[in-house]
Amino acid sequence: MSSSCGGADRMSQELDRIIGKHKDSQGALIPVLHEAQELYGYLPMHVQKQIAEGLGIALADVYGVVTFYTQFTLSP
Numbered sequence: 001m002s003s004s005c006g007g008a009d010r011m012s013q014e015l016d017r018i019i020g021k022h023k024d025s026q027g028a029l030i031p032v033l034h035e036a037q038e039l040y041g042y043l044p045m046h047v048q049k050q051i052a053e054g055l056g057i058a059l060a061d062v063y064g065v066v067t068f069y070t071q072f073t074l075s076p
Contacts, residue, residue, distance in 0.1 A: 015036055015039060018036060036051060
């Protein structure tokens with residue numbers, strides 16, 4: 001597991017960069033979710049939590065958008 005941690009850390013840092021790029025934009029959630037899904041291939045719960053915290057919105061709101069729009073997926 002430790003060999004994948006470096007990759008996970010880099011992906012988490014990239015996700016922080018994506019969040020920061022959109023953070024001050026109106027309607028930032030959808031573009032952040034799109035880019036996060038491109039990065040990870042899907043939107044696991046830890047990614048949704050990081051997005052919610054980074055954008056200062058409720059995790060339930062992030063999850064609601066992810067499950068509402070068919071272009072987002074919770075499965076790899």
